[in-house]
Each structure stands twice: as structure tokens, then as C-alpha cells.
Amino acid sequence: MDDASPTLTSRAVPAKILPVPTTVSAQLRRSISNLASAPRLALEQMPTTADAWRAFVAGADAQALAIAPILATLFPHTVMKTQIAGVTVREITPAGWTADRDGKLLINLHGGGYVLNGGEASTSEAVLGAHYSGLKVISVDYRMAPDHPFPAAVDDALAVWKAVTADRDPASIGVFGTSAGGGLTLALVLKLKSLGLPLPGALALGTPWVDLTGASDSYAVNAEVDGIFSSFDTIGRAMAALYAGEAGVADPLVSPIFGDFTGFPPAILTTGTRDILLSDTVRTYRAMRAAGVEARLEVHEAMSHAEYIYAFDSPESAVAFGDVAAFFHGHLKG
Amino acid sequence: MDDASPTLTSRAVPAKILPVPTTVSAQLRRSISNLASAPRLALEQMPTTADAWRAFVAGADAQALAIAPILATLFPHTVMKTQIAGVTVREITPAGWTADRDGKLLINLHGGGYVLNGGEASTSEAVLGAHYSGLKVISVDYRMAPDHPFPAAVDDALAVWKAVTADRDPASIGVFGTSAGGGLTLALVLKLKSLGLPLPGALALGTPWVDLTGASDSYAVNAEVDGIFSSFDTIGRAMAALYAGEAGVADPLVSPIFGDFTGFPPAILTTGTRDILLSDTVRTYRAMRAAGVEARLEVHEAMSHAEYIYAFDSPESAVAFGDVAAFFHGHLKG
Numbered sequence: 001m002d003d004a005s006p007t008l009t010s011r012a013v014p015a016k017i018l019p020v021p022t023t024v025s026a027q028l029r030r031s032i033s034n035l036a037s038a039p040r041l042a043l044e045q046m047p048t049t050a051d052a053w054r055a056f057v058a059g060a061d062a063q064a065l066a067i068a069p070i071l072a073t074l075f076p077h078t079v080m081k082t083q084i085a086g087v088t089v090r091e092i093t094p095a096g097w098t099a100d101r102d103g104k105l106l107i108n109l110h111g112g113g114y115v116l117n118g119g120e121a122s123t124s125e126a127v128l129g130a131h132y133s134g135l136k137v138i139s140v141d142y143r144m145a146p147d148h149p150f151p152a153a154v155d156d157a158l159a160v161w162k163a164v165t166a167d168r169d170p171a172s173i174g175v176f177g178t179s180a181g182g183g184l185t186l187a188l189v190l191k192l193k194s195l196g197l198p199l200p201g202a203l204a205l206g207t208p209w210v211d212l213t214g215a216s217d218s219y220a221v222n223a224e225v226d227g228i229f230s231s232f233d234t235i236g237r238a239m240a241a242l243y244a245g246e247a248g249v250a251d252p253l254v255s256p257i258f259g260d261f262t263g264f265p266p267a268i269l270t271t272g273t274r275d276i277l278l279s280d281t282v283r284t285y286r287a288m289r290a291a292g293v294e295a296r297l298e299v300h301e302a303m304s305h306a307e308y309i310y311a312f313d314s315p316e317s318a319v320a321f322g323d324v325a326a327f328f329h330g331h332l333k334g
Numbered sequence: 335m336d337d338a339s340p341t342l343t344s345r346a347v348p349a350k351i352l353p354v355p356t357t358v359s360a361q362l363r364r365s366i367s368n369l370a371s372a373p374r375l376a377l378e379q380m381p382t383t384a385d386a387w388r389a390f391v392a393g394a395d396a397q398a399l400a401i402a403p404i405l406a407t408l409f410p411h412t413v414m415k416t417q418i419a420g421v422t423v424r425e426i427t428p429a430g431w432t433a434d435r436d437g438k439l440l441i442n443l444h445g446g447g448y449v450l451n452g453g454e455a456s457t458s459e460a461v462l463g464a465h466y467s468g469l470k471v472i473s474v475d476y477r478m479a480p481d482h483p484f485p486a487a488v489d490d491a492l493a494v495w496k497a498v499t500a501d502r503d504p505a506s507i508g509v510f511g512t513s514a515g516g517g518l519t520l521a522l523v524l525k526l527k528s529l530g531l532p533l534p535g536a537l538a539l540g541t542p543w544v545d546l547t548g549a550s551d552s553y554a555v556n557a558e559v560d561g562i563f564s565s566f567d568t569i570g571r572a573m574a575a576l577y578a579g580e581a582g583v584a585d586p587l588v589s590p591i592f593g594d595f596t597g598f599p600p601a602i603l604t605t606g607t608r609d610i611l612l613s614d615t616v617r618t619y620r621a622m623r624a625a626g627v628e629a630r631l632e633v634h635e636a637m638s639h640a641e642y643i644y645a646f647d648s649p650e651s652a653v654a655f656g657d658v659a660a661f662f663h664g665h666l667k668g
Contacts, residue, residue: 007367011366011559012349012352013559015347015349016557020345021549021613023549023613033341034343035345087545216357216635217352217355217608218607220351220355225345226553244349262423273552274555286653297631297632297633298509299619301551319623
């Protein structure tokens with residue numbers, strides 16, 4: 001990036017109205033319409049103290065938790081809350097699971113900007129992943145900001161990984177996560193590489209948050225286009241600073257796009273055309289390919305950031321999780 | 335699409351300024367900046383008579399031709415203009431080509447909205463494809479609107495295909511094209527299927543124009559974001575109507591997204607995050623996957639429609655064409 005000359009010309013884009021597209025399912029149309037009706041966060045509404053953050057988190061997590069009973073009906077499963085290496089986890093077992101499926105195991109690192117979706121709100125993606133793969137999923141309730149900034153999340157993911165691989169072939173384990181969970185998945189693998197520890201058999205990175213410095217082009221292009229993560233400049237930058245703390249947002253374990261993906265396991269990456277992290281996903285995919293990693297890119301029409309989790313009744317969500325499940329079954333040992 | 339209810343809520347997106355991103359090469363940054371400085375077509379500037387179209391085409395083609403000498407220097411090749419089955423073609427032979435490479439052959443269908451880039455202006459993508467694959471490319475100068483609307487282009491592509499496959503294994507031939515050329519590639523294969531004729535060994539679809547009805551979500555989202563194809567509502571809709579003529583824009587041979595891709599050859603699809611045809615590409619990819627076709631999706635950070643052709647000096651262009659070349663070498667017989 002030797003040529004960020006001030007003579008380069010920015011591009012002006014006029015205000016526009018985005019209709020709900022006719023090119024997606026009725027369920028996704030309803031989700032897109034609902035998101036368009038939802039209030040948007042203004043910069044002034046972002047918390048500025050730890051106490052204000054805690055209140056903000058409590059409100060958001062309560063909202064996230066509201067879908068749990070619906071998920072439980074549509075995607076029957078059991079949840080066993082326990083601790084692994086001192087870290088709280090929830091083991092999600094899909095209905096119909098039998099011991100002959102125990103050869104493969106998934107670990108989920110939830111999203112939420114390293115701030116949101118802790119505790120009981122942490123299992124939505126894990127439940128969907130368990131349902132579509134038929135596999136058990138260990139959902140890691142890693143410590144988060146403001147109380148536990150970086151590197152607490154990486155430390156917790158690493159501790160769980162070490163404990164789980166003590167009596168299980170690492171190549172039989174897939175790790176997946178969306179948004180911050182996708183970034184944390186990459187950070188975990190960078191950390192494992194640096195420690196010389198064995199790596200997972202495969203990864204699934206859902207619209208991974210890999211650039212907390214804010215350089216991705218889609219942060220500008222899809223600002224206010226994305227219905228779920230509408231603006232990096234409001235909640236994104238605030239959560240990035242809160243999480244990174246003293247390490248700073250450019251640390252490769254905070255922003256894994258600055259890490260080296262050489263030797264990484266096969267990965268499937270998922271995003272949507274309205275996703276504010278479209279560029280994060282695409283840049284990660286390209287960096288993996290450039291490093292010789294087997295990678296597959298999945299993009300969905302008109303989807304916002306992580307919408308495959310929230311529009312869980314849509315056929316597009318079933319395709320997204322179906323692709324992830326097939327990728328794990330095709331690449332994990334066991 | 336049973337639920338396009340008027341109660342669905344559109345999404346308002348404010349005006350924005352897109353900086354030239356720091357996340358791409360210096361060469362692509364220069365291209366993005368140049369495109370931001372270029373004048374944009376207004377609806378009032380679109381031609382409305384056949385004569386006005388001819389003048390518009392002549393001006394645009396002269397511009398397109400201006401890069402030919404630069405391409406000839408950077409990507410040395412020979413051009414042999416000839417006719418196949420009455421259709422004008424140019425056979426592009428990359429420097430260093432030897433007869434042991436003759437087992438595989440590529441056919442290129444150029445872009446330009448079924449209106450532009452005819453004649454000497456038709457070979458840019460073919461030259462790049464020949465260079466990166468090391469293979470001969472037959473560049474088809476198919477007839478275009480306004481003088482020859484649909485189905486002339488499909489008829490010409492079909493005539494060339496039949497003649498070339500008379501003495502060559504179809505499975506050893508790859509067909510590729512960008513924009514209208516990608517749409518025409520799909521239309522050709524739909525036509526071959528309907529005639530029960532053998533299909534190509536593999537396809538490369540560069541940001542294919544598959545929905546001339548204008549329904550793709552990116553026509554709204556990336557309007558004025560894309561620096562090359564800035565607006566469907568100006569030049570897109572006008573060229574679509576001019577090309578489709580009496581068949582109408584919803585005919586599957588005009589808008590192949592309405593066709594059935596079952597049984598299609600393996601395909602690689604390429605687009606960029608700023609591409610106004612991002613949705614066309616993604617929808618085609620998803621429809622192929624749903625039909626059980628082996629398909630691979632390649633997306634490039636901050637690229638506009640077909641920019642890999644025009645930013646031919648960028649490493650991103652080399653990666654895009656390198657992926658296409660590798661895909662053909664991996665999938666074509668011979």
C-alpha cells in the first residue's frame with residue numbers, strides 16, 4: 001500500500017432507495033423488509049463507559065435470546081452447559097444424534113463483536129450448525145469486552161481446543177463461527193500455528209470480521225445497505241476499540257487479515273451481497289487462495305451480515321448451513 | 335415469487351463518498367480512481383434511434399480499441415481474422431504457442447451489452463485469456479444490435495460451435511465470456527442442450543449479464559458504485575431492449591437466469607464487490623449449485639464490472655485470469 005496518494009479520486013454515490021428484491025425467497029424478503037423497518041443506531045447512542053456497555057449488552061442479548069424458543073421448536077436439540085478447561089461451554093446435541101456420529105465434532109465460536117451474544121444468547125449458530133450437520137457442537141462462551149478484552153477470547157478458545165484435542169484427533173474437529181466468531185476462528189488457528197500445535201480438520205468462516213482497522217471497501221460501499229451491521233463507523237469501530245484494548249486493532253490476532261494463512265486447513269467462507277463484511281470475507285478468501293489454502297467462497301443474493309442465522313426459516317439459510325455441513329463432512333476425518 | 339406484497343419496506347441509503355480503498359494493489363487503486371473521475375452517462379444521453387445507436391457504438395468502440403496496442407505489447411500474440419461458418423472470428427495465438435498445446439482450445443464471446451465491442455474492439459478478453467492459459471482462443475465477432483438483435487448472437491455462436499466441434503472433441507473446448515459474453519455463453523449452452531448437441535468441457539463466466547429484466551438486487555445496491563457499468567437504468571435497460579427485440583427480455587436465451595442449468599459443464603464465475611452484476615453472478619452460481627453443477631465463485635475486492643479486463647496491469651487481473659486458466663486446464667480434455 002505504497003501509493004495512497006492524495007491525488008486519488010473518491011467516488012460520489014447519490015442517496016438511493018433499495019426495494020425488497022424479488023430475487024430471493026418470501027422468507028428472506030420478509031427478513032429484508034423487517035430489517036429496513038428497524039431503527040438504526042446513531043453514533044451518539046453508542047456507550048462510552050463500561051457500565052453503559054454492560055447495559056447496552058444486556059439489552060441486545062435479551063433481544064438475541066428471544067429467538068431461542070423458536071429455534072428449539074424448529075431445530076430440536078439438547079443443551080448441556082458445562083466447563084472445559086475453566087471455560088463455560090454449551091454442548092449442543094441435535095435430535096436424533098447417535099454415537100456413531102461421534103467420530104466428528106464441531107466447535108462454534110459465536111459472533112457479536114467480542115462484546116455481544118454471551119451466555120444463553122451464544123448458541124444460535126451452534127444450534128443451526130448441529131441441526132444441519134447432525135453433529136455435536138461445542139459452543140464456547142468465551143470471555144468478552146468490556147470486562148475481558150483481547151486476548152481473553154483467544155485464550156479461552158485455545159484452552160478449549162487444547163482440552164478437546166487431548167483425547168480426540170484434531171483432524172476430526174471442525175471449527176466455525178460468524179462475524180467476530182469467524183475472526184476468532186482465524187485468530188485461534190494463527191495462535192495454534194505459532195505454538196506448533198495441530199490444527200483443525202476444516203474451518204467454516206461466516207462473514208468473518210477480520211479487519212478491525214476499518215479498511216475494507218465494503219465498510220463504505222455497504223454502509224446502511226446492510227440491515228444487520230449497518231455501519232462500521234458507529235458500532236463497529238466502538239466494539240473494535242473496546243475489544244482490542246492495548247494490543248491495538250492492527251494486531252494479527254485481533255485483525256487476522258494481517259496474519260499469514262499459509263498451512264491453514266480447508267475453509268468455506270459465506271457472505272451476502274448486502275453484507276458490510278463482504279470485503280472482509282472476500283479478502284480472507286483471496287489471502288487464503290494466495291497462500292495455497294483450499295478455500296471455497298459462498299455468496300448469497302441480497303443477504304446482510306449473518307442474516308442466514310436470523311432468517312433461519314429461509315431456504316437460503318438452509319443452503320448456507322447445508323454447504324457448511326457438506327464441507328465439514330467432506331473434509332473432517334472420522 | 336408469490337409474495338411481492340406492497341407492504342414490504344424498502345431501505346433508504348444516504349448519499350456517500352467511497353474513498354479509493356487501501357486494500358487493493360496500486361494498479362487497481364489507479365483504475366478505481368480513474369473511473370471515479372470519468373463522466374457518467376445520463377439517461378438523456380442514451381440513443382433513441384438506430385442511427386444514433388450506430389454513432390454511440392462507433393465512439394465507444396474507438397475508445398475500447400485504444401488499449402489494443404498496449405495489450406499487444408504486454409501480452410504478445412498474433413491475430414488471424416477469418417470466417418467460420420460465415421461468422422467473422424479472430425484466432426488469437428499467444429506468443430510461444432506450440433502445436434503440443436493444440437489439444438485444448440478456447441472460444442471467447444466478448445462483452446458489450448450485445449451492442450458494443452464489435453469488430454477490432456472484440457478481442458481484449460480473448461488476448462488476456464490466450465496469454466494466461468497459453469491456449470489458442472477463437473474470438474467470435476457475433477452480429478449485434480441495433481442491426482441484428484436476438485437471436486443473431488446466439489445463432490452465430492451456435493454456428494461457430496457446430497463448425498469447430500465437427501473435427502474436435504467438445505470436451506476439449508472451453509467457452510468463456512464477460513458480461514453479455516457470459517450471458518451469451520450460458521445461452522449457447524441452453525441452446526445446445528435443447529438441440530441435444532454435445533456441450534463444452536468447461537465454462538468461465540465473467541460477471542455474466544443474465545437478468546435483462548433488471549431484477550438483480552445489485553442493480554440497486556451497486557448503482558453508481560460500479561465505475562464501469564454505473565447504472566442499469568440508463569445504458570443497461572436501453573441495451574437490453576435493443577437486443578431482446580420481439581423476444582422480450584424474459585426469454586431464457588436473452589436472460590439465461592430463467593433457464594435450467596441442469597447438466598451444464600463445470601463453471602468458474604468471476605465478479606467484484608463493486609460490480610453492478612454482482613447479483614447476476616451470484617444468482618447464476620447459486621442456480622448452478624442448486625442444479626448440481628460443479629461451480630466455483632471468485633470475487634475480487636473493490637472491483638467494478640469487468641474491471642479485470644481494463645485494469646490488465648493489476649495483480650488482481652492476473653489472479654482472475656490465472657484462476658480461469660487453471661480451471662480450464664483442470665477441466666478440459668486433451
